[in-house]
Each structure stands twice: as C-alpha cells, then as structure tokens.
Amino acid sequence: MEVLDIKDIALKQKHIDLGAKMVSFAGFNMPLQYTGLTDEHLNVRNNVGVFDVSHMGEFMLSGEGALDLIQRITSNDASKLTVGKVQYSCFPNNDGGIVDDLLVYMLGENEYMLVVNGANLDKDWDWVNKHNTANVSIEDRSSSISLLAVQGPNAQKMLQPLTNMDLDMVYYTVQKGTFAGVDNVIISSTGYTGAGGFEIYFENKDAEIIWDAIQEAGKSVNMKMAGLACRDTLRLEMGFCLYGNDINDTTSPLEAGLGWITKFTKDFVNSEFLKKQKEEGVTKKLVGFELIDRGIPRHDHEIVDADGKNIGIVTSGTMGPSVQKAIGMGYVTVENAKIDSEIYISIRNKNIKAKVVKMPFYKG
Numbered sequence: 001m002e003v004l005d006i007k008d009i010a011l012k013q014k015h016i017d018l019g020a021k022m023v024s025f026a027g028f029n030m031p032l033q034y035t036g037l038t039d040e041h042l043n044v045r046n047n048v049g050v051f052d053v054s055h056m057g058e059f060m061l062s063g064e065g066a067l068d069l070i071q072r073i074t075s076n077d078a079s080k081l082t083v084g085k086v087q088y089s090c091f092p093n094n095d096g097g098i099v100d101d102l103l104v105y106m107l108g109e110n111e112y113m114l115v116v117n118g119a120n121l122d123k124d125w126d127w128v129n130k131h132n133t134a135n136v137s138i139e140d141r142s143s144s145i146s147l148l149a150v151q152g153p154n155a156q157k158m159l160q161p162l163t164n165m166d167l168d169m170v171y172y173t174v175q176k177g178t179f180a181g182v183d184n185v186i187i188s189s190t191g192y193t194g195a196g197g198f199e200i201y202f203e204n205k206d207a208e209i210i211w212d213a214i215q216e217a218g219k220s221v222n223m224k225m226a227g228l229a230c231r232d233t234l235r236l237e238m239g240f241c242l243y244g245n246d247i248n249d250t251t252s253p254l255e256a257g258l259g260w261i262t263k264f265t266k267d268f269v270n271s272e273f274l275k276k277q278k279e280e281g282v283t284k285k286l287v288g289f290e291l292i293d294r295g296i297p298r299h300d301h302e303i304v305d306a307d308g309k310n311i312g313i314v315t316s317g318t319m320g321p322s323v324q325k326a327i328g329m330g331y332v333t334v335e336n337a338k339i340d341s342e343i344y345i346s347i348r349n350k351n352i353k354a355k356v357v358k359m360p361f362y363k364g
Contacts, residue, residue, distance in 0.1 A: 009054040010146045010204040014211055018225055025228055026119035028055040033227035041230040041321040044195050045364065048152035049226035050214060055118030057142040058201065059125065062111045065134040070104060070112060073131050075253055075274075077263040081106040086172045086190050089261050090253055091127055092270045096277070097249040098256075100124050101241065103190055105174050113186070117243050118142075131269070146207045148214065151197035151234075154221045159198060162213055163187070167198065180213035182206045193231065194238035194362060236327065237320045239288050239359025245299055246286060246315040246329055254278055255331065256286045284312065285337040288359035290325050295345065295352040297328035302346040303336075311336050314345060320361055327361045328354075 007028045016022065020031035031052060034040060043049050061069065070078045076089035083106050091099035100120040105113040116124045125140055132138060150159055156167045165177040169189040179185035179200065186201035202210050217223075232242065241247045241256060253262045254277055264275050291297065297317030305311050317328030328345070336343055339358055344351035 007055075007143075009052060010207040011052055011054070011211055014208070015052065015225075020225065020227060023228075026055045026117070027121075028118060030055060031225070031227045033229045034225045037227075037229045037233065038321045040224060040226040041233050043224045044152045044193055044226055044230065044234060045322050045362075046153070048150060048154040048158055048197070048218070048221055048223045049230075050218065050223060051149040051151065051226050051228070051231055052147070053149050053199075053231075054146040056147050057116040057118055057121040057124065057140070058145050058147075059114040059116065059128060060112070060139045060141055061114065061136055063137045064110060065136040066110050066112050069128075069132055069134065069136045070114070071266055072268055073128060074102070074104060075258075075263065075268060075271075076104070076261040077265055078104050078106075078112075079266070083108055084173055084175060086174050086188055087261075088172070088190075090247070090258060091124065092253065092262075092268065092274065093249060094270050095249070096252050096270065096273055098243070098247050098251060098253060099127050099249070101243055101247060101258075103188075105186075105188065107174065107176065107186070119244060144204055145201055146204050146210075148200045148210070149191060149193075149197065149231075150200065150214065151191050151193045151226070152195045154223075155197035158217050158221045158223060159214075162217055169198070180210050182209055185210070192238075192240055193234035194240075194360065194364075195234065230321075232316075233318050233321060236316050236318055236329070237322055237360065237362035239329065239361065241286075241329075242316060251286075251331070252277060252282065255282045255284055282334065284331045284333055286315070286329060286331055287337050287356045288327065288329050288361060289343060289345075289354045289356050290327050290361065291345065292353040292355060294326075295347045295350070296326050297330075297345045297347065297352075297354070301330075303330050303332055304344045304346055304351055305336065306342065306344065308344075308351060311343065317345075322362050322364065325361070329359075332356070 312332035
C-alpha cells in the first residue's frame with residue numbers, strides 16, 4: 001500500500017501547543033478541532049474564531065495573456081473583475097464535470113491570484129498549465145504562503161488595530177498592505193462561513209509574527225481558535241458546496257446550482273456542452289433538505305421517495321449547531337427537487353422523512 005507524505009503547515013506546532021486535535025486532511029496535517037465542534041461553531045457565528053486554512057493553494061498569474069487564460073479555463077466572466085475585486089468560479093472539465101471550484105482575485109493590472117482547494121493542488125496546477133498555450137507567467141506559491149481565516153461578527157473589531165488598511169470591506173474584495181508590521185500581506189473578505197470576516201495571506205517566514213499578533217489581538221474579544229470540523233458545519237448551514245462532497249469531476253455546475261457562475265458570454269472549456277445542457281435542462285439537481293423525523297444524514301446516504309425508489313444521494317449532512325436541525329444537501333431527480341417536496345433519507349436501513357427546503361439553512 002502506498003504511503004503518502006503528509007505535509008506540515010508552517011504553524012503546526014502552534015496548534016499542537018494550544019491543544020488542537022490534528023488530522024490528515026487534503027494531504028496536510030491540519031487542526032480538526034480545539035474545544036469542540038459545537039462550541040467553536042457557535043463562537044464563530046456569535047463572536048470570532050480563527051481557522052488555519054494554509055492547505056489552500058495559491059497560483060499567481062501575471063502579464064498580458066493572464067486574463068485570456070483565466071477566461072478560457074473558468075466558467076465565470078473574469079473580464080468583469082476590477083482591481084481589488086474577487087470572483088467565485090470553477091474549472092469545468094471536458095466531461096461535463098468540475099475540475100475544482102476556486103476564487104479569482106484581481107490584485108493589480110494583469111495580476112491575478114487563483115485560490116484552489118488543497119486536495120486538488122497537483123490536479124489544478126496540471127490543468128492550468130495544460131491550457132497555458134500562450135506562455136503566461138504562472139507561479140505556484142502554495143508551499144510558501146500561509147492562510148488564516150478570521151471569521152465572525154467581531155473580526156473587524158479584532159483585526160483593525162493591526163493594520164492601516166481599512167477593513168470596512170465589501171464582501172468579495174481584496175487589498176494588499178502592512179499587517180502586524182509585515183509588508184505585502186493580502187487581506188480579502190471572501191469567507192466561507194456566512195459569519196463575515198477576513199482571510200489573511202502571508203509568507204511562511206512571517207507566520208509566527210502574524211500568529212502572535214492575532215493571538216494577542218484576540219484577547220480583547222475573547223477569540224477562540226476553530227478547526228476544520230466546524231468550518232464544514234458553518235459552510236453547510238450556508239448551503240455552500242464542498243469539493244469532493246457536493247461537486248466533483250462528474251457533477252455539472254448547472255446540476256450543482258452554480259449556473260450563476262457559468263457565463264455563456266464567452267467561450268471556455270466545454271462551454272458548448274454546458275450551454276446545450278442549460279437549454280435542454282438537467283435531469284438531477286443539488287438541493288437542500290431538512291429532516292422531519294429523527295436522524296442525521298451523512299455523505300453517501302441514499303435518497304428515496306415514499307415508495308422506497310432511489311431518487312438520489314446525500315452529498316453533505318450534519319446536525320446544524322446554529323439551526324438546531326438535521327440538515328443536508330444532495331442530488332435528486334428534477335421531479336423531486338421542488339421546495340417542500342417530501343423525500344426520505346435511508347439511514348441504517350430506515351427511511352427517514354425529510355423535505356426539500358430553500359438554502360441557506362441559516363438565515364442569521
């Protein structure tokens with residue numbers, strides 16, 4: 001059996017010193033939780049929590065052909081970006097599925113950063129390079145950049161004293177400046193928790209300085225560290241897709257409800273197929289559901305109708321700490337995708353009643 005090398009993040013020892021439970025995630029040694037999933041989740045919703053998400057990948061694209069390349073390989077229309085703006089997008093593959101979902105940051109004129117999922121780093125890097133026929137300058141900075149996400153309603157209050165950048169930022173914007181005395185720190189407002197906040201990108205060599213400054217600033221608001229376990233429950237309550245669960249190489253962006261990032265105002269990889277799919281209609285759709293009867297839905301549970309006939313599969317599921325309900329997402333046939341449709345989740349050989357609901361689950 002092949003033993004894969006587990007990569008360490010720059011701040012690994014800091015997490016261990018604080019008592020984090022560390023696990024292998026996306027090929028990295030990552031903090032799963034600190035004080036417990038529910039405690040961390042509710043603290044992010046109501047106060048502020050700090051996540052280390054340094055497993056994410058950062059590709060820097062620059063020069064004349066950078067935008068053209070991004071336009072060809074992503075589904076959203078990156079020509080709409082201006083300096084300081086960020087866009088959610090995906091890399092469609094040639095088979096109607098998704099290579100990865102990503103964020104496209106416009107840092108300057110002809111200067112972009114693509115932020116991709118850590119588990120897909122090598123796959124994404126190969127994909128971008130395969131389509132780089134015009135020799136655009138591309139640099140993989142993933143192994144030299146650390147990323148902390150400071151999330152929650154008190155994030156701005158906590159971080160503002162550490163920088164002269166104005167952190168009164170609109171959602172999906174980005175700026176670069178001095179933070180905790182460190183130059184060229186990138187700060188964005190693109191959080192995946194629905195609680196507001198910021199992502200801070202910095203060089204590994206500056207990691208301890210920034211970590212210590214954030215820990216000190218956190219004392220004023222009773223900040224708590226947060227792990228990947230509650231990051232998952234927070235994003236699910238918002239109905240945000242997780243690559244590998246809700247979207248993958250075989251799910252189309254249109255099936256996944258990502259038509260809003262699939263723009264046919266340009267040609268991109270497999271755009272003709274997706275355009276045709278949009279015109280003809282999809283046969284399955286990603287929906288949100290909540291359980292009516294007792295149970296907790298999990299990834300890969302079968303979804304059936306009242307007669308026990310298979311109509312789909314659960315892609316994500318949990319007991320939502322903020323909504324106090326068992327919730328999930330999954331693909332069902334179009335006929336069963338309407339809001340309030342009655343469906344059943346097969347849990348331990350029992351069909352548990354549920355209903356399709358409008359996302360997000362958390363409306364705070």
